Amino acid sequence: NLDIAVTTETIGICYFNKGDYINAIKSFEESLRVKQLCLGLDHVDVATTLNNIGNVHYTLGNSKAAMKSYGRALELKRLLLGPDHLDVATMLNNIGSVYAEERSDEKAMEYYLEALKVRRKKLGDDNLTVATTQFNLGEVYAKTGYLDKALECFRETLRIRSIKLxxxxxxxxxxxxxxxxxxxxxxxxxxxxxxxxxxxxxxxxxxxxxxxxxxxxxxxxxxxxxxxxxxxxxxxxxxxxxxxxxxxxxxxxxxxxxxxxxxxxxxxx
The missing domain is CATH 1.25.40.10 (Tetratricopeptide repeat domain)
Known part of the structure; x- marks a missing residue:
């Protein structure tokens, strides 16, 4: 029953927000199982649940498991929504964060830059999610010694957040x-x-x-x-x-x- 999948996923989000990651991932995995039965393997709602599972793994420091879930979610969202959709940008940003945690800095830059391109195209230069990706990219630039590029990203992040917040x-x-x-x-x-x-x-x-x-x-x-x-x-x-x-x-x-x-x-x- 698809309604059960939706309710189970909502419960998983509540567990996640409370910091109960074990029960969160159990809820998300059950939701995924039901969604795949009801909707098939290639559905955007399946991708959303995969992203939620990836978020739990990322928070727990399970980089390989996070990358597996994020990677499949990105594949589905690109296929079903197109390469310039904001959900695709979110997945690109998430994968960039996993690479950054693993110190795969070149790959992190690649994904952050692609996410930034989509977000700017869809949202303009003064959006808070654009600022988030700018900051993430700046952190990677700083780690790899590209200090001028890092400062450029941080200045833009500061400008946007000061305006908006x-x-x-x-x-x-x-x-x-x-x-x-x-x-x-x-x-x-x-x-x-x-x-x-x-x-x-x-x-x-x-x-x-x-x-x-x-x-x-x-x-x-x-x-x-x-x-x-x-x-x-x-x-x-x-x-x-x-x-x-x-x-x-x-x-x-x-x-x-x-x-x-x-x-x-x-x-x-």
Whole structure:
């Protein structure tokens, strides 16, 4: 009964959103079995369920299983919907993410670029899903040392998300951090500090100054200060990070190591 397949899939989505991935995949696999019986193997609804199964495997880190489900879903959606359909772009983006996790960076770029082409064609340049693919592509460029291309992607992501979500949306924090890390790697310390500071302002606004999110950004700022040779300022920031981490019961070993390094450096100076 096809209605049972639809209900089972909805239950699977609820399990997935709750983080119960074992029951999610059981529900999706049962839905797939019924859909294939009712609709046949080559149906767009079958492809949708395959994508959901792929999402669970990807979340669990099962790259090979995710790729198998995503690959079959892409094959079906291209066949049934055409190569320029937005569902095809979603599958291309998902497969790109699997390749990125596997560090198959050239393949990840290939799929992200194809997804970006379709999304831009269908949605224009100022769409949030376009921004998502831009960000994903930028992350791969950054990993492979194409820093100029990475910055170009991140700037475009930042522009779109700022327009659509506002300058103080949490969705721009990862973009600001990624840009700051590129400037740090490139030795542009003032620019790195500028972007980490912007990230801290957004994080503090949404999560509070005593949040782990604020602590992580503050630690990034301290790293830049260390590179600048401003050890007193870095130490003050790290003391605040240490206080927050301890109050949250979080691992503070990396923070204390950095603090000891500063102390040793200053005592030997």
């Amino acid at each position: 506002g300058k103080y949306s949490t969705e721009i924090v990862r973009v600001l951090d990624s840009m700051a890390r590129i400037f740090l790697a490139d030795g542009e310390l003032e620019r790195s500090l500028e972007y980490f500071a912007d990230s801290y302002r957004v994080t503090e606004k949404h999560f509070g100054s005593d949040s782990m999110e604020a602590a992580l950004t503050l630690e990034n700022i301290a790293i830049v200060r260390i590179e600048q040779g401003l050890h007193d300022i870095a130490m003050k920031a790290l003391e605040e990070v240490l206080r927050i981490k301890r109050s949250r019961g979080a691992d503070a070993s990396m923070t204390t190591t950095r603090m000891r390094s500063i102390q040793e450096f200053c005592s030997n100076a």
